[in-house]
Amino acid sequence: METLNFLAQGFGVALTPTNLIIALVGTLIGTVVGLLPGLGPINGVALLIPVAFALGLPPESALILLAAVYLGCEYGGRISSILLNIPGEASTLMTTLDGYPLARKGLAGVALSLSAWSSFIGAFIATCGMVLFAPLLAKWAIAFGPAEYFALMVFAIVCLAGMAGDKPIKTLVASLLGLFLAAIGIDANSGVYRFTFDSIHLADGIQFVVLVLGLFSVSEVLLLLEKTHHGQDAVKATGRMLFNFREAKSVFLTNLRCAVSGFVMGVLPGAGATLASALAYMTEKRMAGEKGEFGKGDLRGLAAPETAIGASCCGAMIPMLTLGVPGSGTTAVMIGALTLYNITPGPLLFQNEPTLVWGLIASLFIANVMLLILNVPMIKVFTKILAVPNWALVPIIAIITSIGVYAVHATTFDLILMVIIGILGYILRKLDFPLSPLLLGFILGGLMEQNLRRALSISNGSMDILWSSGISQVVWLLAIVMLILPMIRIWRRRSLRRKAHMANV
Amino acid sequence: MLFQRLFLGVWLIAGLVMMYLALDYQAPFSYEPVGPRAYPMLMLGLMSAGLAYLLIKPTPIDHAHDEKPMDAPTARKVVSCILLLLAYALLFEPFGFVPSSIVAGFLFARLYGGRWLPSLVTSIVMSICLYILFDRILDVPLPLGILDGLEI
Structure with a gap:
């Protein structure tokens, strides 16, 4: 009952005219950013932080804006997947597999609206799950001391590597680089300048907007150079725009299953939308067996990843709000935004800032409805935007990114640093290092160090405190399981390969 | 490798x-x-x-499905793009937002295969519109640079 009261209060916040307009603008911007090739939710959210600041938005409105952009990006990402066969971002790769064949069959309108509907169901179920579980988790997380937090962050980092599939070491090294970069700047506890090379610009560390935009926007600009041949024609969305009841019914069970699995994947740190959509697609394909037309334009193959993406986006907000530990790259950026507002996400957020938390949750419901409604009439406009050629798109990305960075501190140094980080990000991407672990490490780094030092101060230097409580023992155990998991996977793959090799000989 | x-x-x-x-x-x-x-x-x-x-033990690099191997023209383009980005970053403040963006925007557009006239028009219109949008409407202060005396 208490929860319902809070939720009503949240709707009170989210339904004020300003916040409604903000959510609408956010969803529109998000959809456009998501559908442009090369820009994803991470860039979109990071670019809007300085704007939210400059407009003097209160924290809850700023968070509503960022969350709306996040959801909008995930919505927009699928438009280019379905019409162009080019995923707007990594997570919508699975959508191309069945979405594009459907569009080729002349069912583009149906595919778009049905995927919007699936995404809506996923997000809706996940937001309901959030309403149910987030307060419980927050209540439970109050028992967390610094030692437990430290263990939890180690778990989050290890989880990243464990979920990364075939390149756990690269993921681990990337996240460690992020963790290290967080240490640059003046040390708050002792006043020692670390790795600043006597530059005053580095004294308060690397600004995270600089890091995010360098890693994700500048490197993307460089990557787009290889794809100047882009001008592919989009499939025209003609004919029936809306799916019918029979089609919705045929994928309804898929929706439900994938919403639940996507939600769970979203809550787990490090898994995120990409993995959730891949898992959902594979599971549905296996369940359909021989009867399915997966890969040739099966409606279920379209609905499964979209539902999972919608669900995992909302699920990823749970660890962010309750524990202060981000579940994905985008939520890491949102945590960074909150810290700029001097709000530390964590279990106390639910007690200290109920309007912020519940306003955000309520606005997730509203933004989802908006996106669903916007989708049908706006699709013509969105397809027009898809036709923007790269030579016009890249200058816009480069200039807006520079504005975003300049808005933080108004120094040339930050701009140069952004370009250097961008070059580094480009090389890392070329060498197949994942970048969102780096970002997550950067956000977690400061917290991790503070909690480690605080814990050891409590125990006066004895390491035992790190694993003395029941909670931390469980978390450490989970972390060890996550460490062993990829090793088993690699070992199994190796023995399989050896067997195949033997059979060939 | x-x-x-x-x-x-x-x-x-x-x-x-x-x-x-x-x-x-x-x-x-x-x-x-x-x-x-x-x-x-x-x-x-x-x-x-x-x-x-x-x-x-380096792990083999898993190339994306639409990625082409790096050849000399692309490498040259990447290097010039990096130089352009650096120059833009350096000139952003002293030169002012609008002039530096017009020059950088035009060169970017050319680098990515735009034709002369459309590139020029796009970059001029875009720079001025973005300046009005951010500096005037969204209150993100941008440097005027060499246009400082114009009293706009």
Whole structure:
């Protein structure tokens, strides 16, 4: 009952005219950013932080804006997947597999609206799950001391590597680089300048907007150079725009299953939308067996990843709000935004800032409805935007990114640093290092160090405190399981390969 | 594979240099058992260990399905794009937002295959519109630079 009261209060916040307009603008911007090739939710959210600041938005409105952009990006990402066969971002790769064949069959309108509907169901179920579980988790997380937090962050980092599939070491090294970069700047506890090379610009560390935009926007600009041949024609969305009841019914069970699995994947740190959509697609394909037309334009193959993406986006907000530990790259950026507002996400957020938390949750419901409604009439406009050629798109990305960075501190140094980080990000991407672990490490780094030092101060230097409580023992155990998991996977793959090799000989 | 090893090697050396620098980080007087040195040392140490492992056993690079191997024209383009980005970053403040964006926007458009006239028109219109949008409407202050005397 208490929860319902809070939720009503949240709707009170989210339904004020300003916040409604903000959510609408956010969803529109998000959809456009998501559908442009090369820009994803991470860039979109990071670019809007300085704007939210400059407009003097209160924290809850700023968070509503960022969350709306996040959801909008995930919505927009699928438009280019379905019409162009080019995923707007990594997570919508699975959508191309069945979405594009459907569009080729002349069912583009149906595919778009049905995927919007699936995404809506996923997000809706996940937001309901959030309403149910987030307060419980927050209540439970109050028992967390610094030692437990430290263990939890180690778990989050290890989880990243464990979920990364075939390149756990690269993921681990990337996240460690992020963790290290967080240490640059003046040390708050002792006043020692670390790795600043006597530059005053580095004294308060690397600004995270600089890091995010360098890693994700500048490197993307460089990557787009290889794809100047882009001008592919989009499939025209003609004919029936809306799916019918029979089609919705045929994928309804898929929706439900994938919403639940996507939600769970979203809550787990490090898994995120990409993995959730891949898992959902594979599971549905296996369940359909021989009867399915997966890969040739099966409606279920379209609905499964979209539902999972919608669900995992909302699920990823749970660890962010309750524990202060981000579940994905985008939520890491949102945590960074909150810290700029001097709000530390964590279990106390639910007690200290109920309007912020519940306003955000309520606005997730509203933004989802908006996106669903916007989708049908706006699709013509969105397809027009898809036709923007790269030579016009890249200058816009480069200039807006520079504005975003300049808005933080108004120094040339930050701009140069952004370009250097961008070059580094480009090389890392070329060498197949994942970048969102780096970002997550950067956000977690400061917290991790503070909690480690605080814990050891409590125990006066004895390491035992790190694993003395029941909670931390469980978390450490989970972390060890996550460490062993990829090793088993690699070992199994190796023995399989050896067997195949033997059979060939 | 050679480039990967080279990059990993440089990265590893940078990590070790950072570790050497971190040796000096000690609080003049401290109230807590863990000083400012331990955490960066731990992270750098683990990172270097991971890098050393990758140096010995580099993982093969998994190319995206639409990625072409790097050839000389693309490499030249990447280098000029980097130089352009750096020049834009350097000129952003002294030159002013609108003039530097017009020049950079035009060169970017050319680099990505735009034709002369459309590139020029787009970059002029875009720079002025973005200036009005951010500086005037959204209150994000942008430098006027050489246009400072124009009183706009």
